Amino acid sequence: MGKGCGGALGKGKKKDEAKAQEAKPAAAEPAAQAPAASAESKPAETPAPAPAAAEAATAPQKMAYDYTLKPHPVLAPPTGPVMVCILDGFGENEFKDEYNAVHMAKTPTVDALRAVPNRFRTIKAHGTAVGLPSDADMGNSEVGHNALGSGQVVDQGARLVDIALETGTMFEGAGWKLISQAFPANTVHFIGLLSDGGVHSRADQLVGCLRGAVARGAKRVRVHILTDGRDVPDGSSIKFVEELEAEMAALREKGCDIAIASGGGRMKVTMDRYEADWAMVKAGWDAHVLGKAPHQFTDAKTAVTTLRGTDEAPVSDQYIDPFVIVDKNGAPVGTIQDNDAVVLFNFRADRMVEISKAFEYEDFSTFDRERFPENLRFVGMMQYDGDLKLPANFLVPPPEISHVSGQYFVRNGITTFACSETQKFGHVTFFWNGNRSGYLDAALEQYLEIPSDKIEFNHAPDMKAREITAASKEAILSGKYKVVRVNFANPDMVGHTGDLGATIRACETVDACVKELLEVMDSVNGRWIVTSDHGNADDMVQRDKKGRPIFSEEGKALPLTSHTLAPVPIFIGGAGLPDTVVFRDDEPEGGLANVAATTINLLGYEAPSIYKPSLIKA
Ligand SMILES: O=C(O)[C@H](O)COP(=O)(O)O
Ligand SMILES: [Mn+2]
Ligand SMILES: [Mn+2]
DSSP: OHHHHHTTGGGBOOHHHHHHHHHSOOOOOOTTTSOOHHHHHSOSSSOOOOTHHHHHHHOTTSOOOOOOOOBOSSOOOOSSOEEEEEETTOOOOSOOSTTOHHHHSOOHHHHHHHTSTTSEEEEBOSGGGGTOSSTTSOOOHHHHHHHHHHSSOOOOHHHHHHHHHHHSGGGGSHHHHHHHTTTTTSEEEEEEEESSOSSSOOHHHHHHHHHHHHHTTOOEEEEEEEEOSSSSOTTTHHHHHHHHHHHHHHHHHTTOEEEEEEEEETTTSSOOOTTSOHHHHHHHHIIIIIOOOSEEESSHHHHHHHHTOOSSSOOOGGGOOOEEEBOTTSOBSOOOOTTOEEEEOOOOSTTTHHHHHHHHOSSBOSSOOSOOOTTOEEEEEEOSBTTTTBSSOEEEOOOOOOSOHHHHHHHTTOOEEEEEEHHHHHIIIIITTTSOOSOSOTTTEEEEEEOOOSSOGGGSTTTTHHHHHHHHHHHHHHTOOSEEEEEEOHHHHHHTTTOHHHHHHHHHHHHHHHHHHHHHHHHTTOEEEEEOSSBSTTOOBOBOTTSOBOBOTTSOBOBOOSOBSOOEEEEEEOTTSOTTOEEOSSOTTOBGGGHHHHHHHHTTBOOOTTSOOOSEEO
16 A cells, blocks of 8 residues: 555565565655656657557466557547546535535635536545445545546445345355454454444444354454544544443343453544554554553443543544553453454555554564564454455455556556655555555656645644645656646545634645646646545534534534535646537536546547546547
């Protein structure tokens, strides 16, 4: 997964896995240190002829899929690049009131784009349009970037786990067999995000696993909970703890010794991503495995209630300190011991990769684990990184996302520059490429990560947008790249803090950055798409069923920290785009998965027939 999986692997790996990764190129360091040397040796102007035939000759044993892109019948390739710019979490919401940060922000650039006839529309970014179980599921970055990059809609993790539980295939697989070795005499630990957000995990799926384990003989179970407040309303963690306690009481009746053993807020422990802050993962290891944390309580409800602090100035569920549950003698009730089983019950990859490495790799030195339990039966809900085969054992096979647009590009000699800051870096690389870590072809691509700040982003809502803009402008002007892919994290990451004022500022910053990028794209006769991956900043208040804002007893609007169900805008344009190119009107149901075909058309090629149709006509 981007830098996370390439760069960090050397810090801890199983010997047999090291080779495969060494053969793979790692993700790039910032441009100043690692220029795309290869892109220089292959001029960007002329897409090379598709090498599918040559490849078949050198590797006749492989059935070569024909990735050749055919020229578009009408639209010739542009002289400049094609840019796809993602404003992460920037939805087009029906509620256009004071709680819609996108609406409230001064965004002259986006406003002007909205006014261009037939070059602005909205597309679906949630639910079944992105492979989620139902249209009640909000979109998220993983499924959004998967759809944007692959041009296809595939059943995503949430749906695959539902199916595996409903049909019982989960309990027949190799992963389940592995953990069931611990059922008779050892402890089975479940670690993950406790909420019904459906972005990283779902509490009902955890319950399905717990019931399945107890029904199949698990004698001792411990659950390590990460409190949410980010994909679900802040403050809801207490309810999820109560529901889990009630379920566990029923399972105790069945003879299982089951309890919550440790926990903490998802932005404080365990769930770091893209190596933004390994200290979070260490805090999780210490609490879950060693039973060490700054706070001890005898039950989880008291832990969460106490650590949230006062009603006047509560600590968000996202940021609850790590805690350990202890018995009446003060001893932790559920440290992880030799021969135990450990299940990470999140299905989504990005925030599980680091903790997986800590559990999986014997030789791991990123932080001091102090004690590494022997003969752990360790599984993920899914395999989080198919390239690293991490973890080796899992309960449900992950979605298979094949023939992604990046694969077409590298097979057709099309050079790509992809850039974001740490928090979204894997989104424009790993997720975009169908959950593949590292480069698809290092000779033709450069991935640039701008390091994110390590703070709560409402305190710095500009994040690294200006640095991303500067680096992307340089890439555009370099003439090395035919495709430029950029993600601005601000509307999403600041939106998750629930801070309306800061989120308005985040949207304004991004709007100014888009202006700069479009100007530079025009200067090189490029074509561009500006869009988003899901809503977030477009609604910052919890609402009742009629859409009315909900207020606390003190009259304070209750913040909405999660994504929204809103569609997202998509704009096309650029000095290199003929006036005749506009959105077609016969794809009203278009969604994120239609963007890849649209991009390929803008590059002057016909889109693959397996892709969702292009949104444009020429
Ligand atoms: O992981 C997160 O930060 C949120 O749960 C989802 O946000 P993302 O899908 O935009 O990353
Ligand atoms: Mn996102
Ligand atoms: Mn988000």
